[in-house]
Amino acid sequence: MTTDHDGFYHQLYSHPQMMADLVRQFVNEPWVADLDLDHMEPVKSKFHVPGLPKRESDLIWRIPLRSGSDVYLLVLLEFQ
Numbered sequence: 082m083t084t085d086h087d088g089f090y091h092q093l094y095s096h097p098q099m100m101a102d103l104v105r106q107f108v109n110e111p112w113v114a115d116l117d118l119d120h121m122e123p124v125k126s127k128f129h130v131p132g133l134p135k136r137e138s139d140l141i142w143r144i145p146l147r148s149g150s151d152v153y154l155l156v157l158l159e160f161q
Contacts, residue, residue: 094140094156097121104154116152117145124153 094100101118124141140156 091140095123097123097142100142100154100156115146115148117147120145121154 101121104113104116104118121142121144124143126139126141142154142156144152144154146152
């Protein structure tokens with residue numbers, strides 16, 4: 082039986098509250114206070130170009146800053 086670890090972790094890291102909690106708990110930097118983690122949104126990460134294989138990137142989150150613009154959090158998952 083083959084386990085789809087990549088699919089499982091994509092599901093796990095697709096929950097906004099869990100991602101917000103991870104950032105709050107593991108990134109001990111002053112700029113985290115400027116992140117509006119309650120309004121973070123996933124960014125489309127599935128791409129299809131006619132004539133080429135379908136591709137799915139790792140997870141991308143758009144996080145608004147309280148000061149105005151946005152930052153992007155890229156979650157890279159790799160199983161070897």
